[in-house]
Amino acid sequence: MSDEARAATAPPRAVPPGAGDERWIGELRPGEREVLLDVKTQDMEVNMGPQHPSTHGVLRVLLRADGEIVTGAQPHLGYLHRCAEKIGESVEFLQYLPYTDRYDYLAAMNNNLGYSMAVEHVMGVEIPERAQWIRTIFAELNRIGSHLISFGTYGLDIGAFTPFFYAFREREWIMALFEKVCGARLTYSYIRIGGVFNDLPEGWLEELGRFLDVFETKWAEYNDLLSYNHIFVERTKNVGILPPEKAIAWGCTGPMLRGSGVRWDLRKDLPYAMYPRLEFDVCVGQGRMGTVGDCWDRYFVRLLEMKESVRILRQCLRQIGPGPVMADIPKTIRIPAGAGYVGVENPRGELGHYIVSDGGKIARRCRVRGPSFCNLSILPELMPGTMLADAVAIIGSVDIVVGETDR
Amino acid sequence: MAKSFEQIVERLKTVGAPGVIAAIDPEQASKPDPLAPAPPRKEGTKGPFGDPHLLVEAKRVPELLAVLRDDPELRFEMLVDVTGVDYAKEAANLGVIYALLSLSHRTRLCLRADVPKADPRVPTACAVHPGANWHEREAGEMLGLVFEGHPDPRNILLGDDWVGWPLRKDYEFPVEYHGISCV
Numbered sequence: 001m002s003d004e005a006r007a008a009t010a011p012p013r014a015v016p017p018g019a020g021d022e023r024w025i026g027e028l029r030p031g032e033r034e035v036l037l038d039v040k041t042q043d044m045e046v047n048m049g050p051q052h053p054s055t056h057g058v059l060r061v062l063l064r065a066d067g068e069i070v071t072g073a074q075p076h077l078g079y080l081h082r083c084a085e086k087i088g089e090s091v092e093f094l095q096y097l098p099y100t101d102r103y104d105y106l107a108a109m110n111n112n113l114g115y116s117m118a119v120e121h122v123m124g125v126e127i128p129e130r131a132q133w134i135r136t137i138f139a140e141l142n143r144i145g146s147h148l149i150s151f152g153t154y155g156l157d158i159g160a161f162t163p164f165f166y167a168f169r170e171r172e173w174i175m176a177l178f179e180k181v182c183g184a185r186l187t188y189s190y191i192r193i194g195g196v197f198n199d200l201p202e203g204w205l206e207e208l209g210r211f212l213d214v215f216e217t218k219w220a221e222y223n224d225l226l227s228y229n230h231i232f233v234e235r236t237k238n239v240g241i242l243p244p245e246k247a248i249a250w251g252c253t254g255p256m257l258r259g260s261g262v263r264w265d266l267r268k269d270l271p272y273a274m275y276p277r278l279e280f281d282v283c284v285g286q287g288r289m290g291t292v293g294d295c296w297d298r299y300f301v302r303l304l305e306m307k308e309s310v311r312i313l314r315q316c317l318r319q320i321g322p323g324p325v326m327a328d329i330p331k332t333i334r335i336p337a338g339a340g341y342v343g344v345e346n347p348r349g350e351l352g353h354y355i356v357s358d359g360g361k362i363a364r365r366c367r368v369r370g371p372s373f374c375n376l377s378i379l380p381e382l383m384p385g386t387m388l389a390d391a392v393a394i395i396g397s398v399d400i401v402v403g404e405t406d407r
Numbered sequence: 408m409a410k411s412f413e414q415i416v417e418r419l420k421t422v423g424a425p426g427v428i429a430a431i432d433p434e435q436a437s438k439p440d441p442l443a444p445a446p447p448r449k450e451g452t453k454g455p456f457g458d459p460h461l462l463v464e465a466k467r468v469p470e471l472l473a474v475l476r477d478d479p480e481l482r483f484e485m486l487v488d489v490t491g492v493d494y495a496k497e498a499a500n501l502g503v504i505y506a507l508l509s510l511s512h513r514t515r516l517c518l519r520a521d522v523p524k525a526d527p528r529v530p531t532a533c534a535v536h537p538g539a540n541w542h543e544r545e546a547g548e549m550l551g552l553v554f555e556g557h558p559d560p561r562n563i564l565l566g567d568d569w570v571g572w573p574l575r576k577d578y579e580f581p582v583e584y585h586g587i588s589c590v
Contacts, residue, residue: 249537
C-alpha cells in the first residue's frame, strides 16, 4: 500500500488534550509515520518513577504516550524537599555549610565552594592564594568524580553495564583522596567560608599526580568502551535535540548548554578562584554523531570535560605554593548588611546563591539556584515526539541529582 | 565586553527603559525599604559588599526584561533565577529578585521589584524568558507571590494542599500534616 492509500484508510491520529497545541505533536522521524498510520492508538498516561532506576532518585515523570510516541511529559518534584532555604535563614552562616553538601551530593565540594564564595562576596573578604589553589583542585577533582557517575549511570540507563563498574573504580580513588583530607567520602564541608578547613596532608599532592597519570590511561578506555559503541550511538544520536536558542531561553547551563554548542563556561567567562591563571578549553557539542545538541553531544561534553579537568589539575600541581589556607575571619561570622548573587560552574551547570544579610549572624535570605532544577524544567519541551524508550535516554542525558532539584 | 553596573544604568536611561525606579547599592538592597535614607557609615568601614541592584516597578518587569534581552548593548539573554525575599516580619513589601546573565557581554545584573504583602501580584516573566516557569512556581508557593498570567501556577516542591508560605517571616510551623506529627 502506498503512503497516500494508508493515510486515506487509517483512522485519524488520536489528538492529545490541548489539541491544536503544536508542542504535543512534534516532528516525525523516519519510520514514525508508518507507526502512526498503522496502529489505532489511544493516549495513555504512564508514571515513570518515583522509584524508576533511571530517574536517579525520587523523581516522578508523568508521561503521556500515543502508542510508542511520547506526546507529553510532566515532571513532579518535591519528594526530596528538605527545606534547605528555610534552614539557611534559621542557622548561622557557618552552620549552614554542611547543608550545602546535601543538595548536589555528587559534587559537594563544588557546592561548598559556591556557598562560601557567595558569603565571602557579601562579606568582602580576601582569600589567601594557597586556599584558592586548593579550592580549585578540589572543585576539579570533584568534577571528575561527578562526571564519572554521570558517565557510568548513563551507560546503565541505556543498557551498558560495564562502564558503570569502571567508573566507580576510579571514583573510589577520588573518594579516598577526599577522605585523606577531610575524613568524609560524600559530604565534605571542607571548603569553608574564608578558605579551606585545613592544609593538605603530606604526600597528598604527589598521590594526586599519580592518580592523574592513571586516570588519563583509563579515560581512553571509557571512550573505547562506550562513546562509539554502535548501540549506544544509535540510542543517543538525534535524540532529545536541544537547540542553542532554546537552551539559553530556558536557563539551561553546564553541559546541557555546552552540548547545544554554546561556548559558555563560568570558569572561563566569569572566572573565579584560580581559573584566570589556568589554561583549558571549553568543550562544546559539535554534532559529531548526529545533530548538535542531541543526547550524544551532552554525553560527550561531559567525557571531554573530565580530560580538561585533568589538564587543569596538572597545572595546579605545578603552580601551587606554600602559604596560609584560611583568611583571618572571626569564629562567629557576622556579615554587614548587603545582598549579592554568586554563580559558580558546578559539574551540572551554574549553582547560584543569592544571600541577603541584615548585619547579623544569620542570613535573612539564602536562595539556592540549582542547575539540575533549571535543566530539568526543559524536559516537557524535549520529550514530545520522541519514542517512549528515548525518555530514559533524555532524562539520563540531562543528568539531574534529585537532591538538588528538590533541595 | 563586560559592562559595569553604571554603564548598564546609563544605557537604560538612554533607551528610556520602562519601569526603572532607581539604582540601589547592596546595603539598600538588603533593607525592607530600599529607598529610605541610609544611616551614615562609620568612619573607616569598607563596603558595602555584594551586588548593586536595579529597583524596578513590579508591573513593568516583563517589558523591562524584554528590553534588557533585546537591546544590543545589554543582551541579558538568560534569566538565571527568580526568587522572592521577605525582608522582615513587619515589612509591608516583599521583594521579587531577578538574576540576569548576559552571555554576549559576560555581565550579571540583579533586579529587585517590590510588591505589597497585602496584594503580592507581579506579572509573569514566562512570555519573555520561558525558563522563569519553575522559578516562579517555587517563589509562588514559598512566599505567596502571585505571578499573573503564569501558564501553570501549581505548587512544585510542596504538596498541593500545603497551608501557608514557608519563607514568609511570620510563617508558623505546622504541628501535623495528614496525621504525621511534625513536633
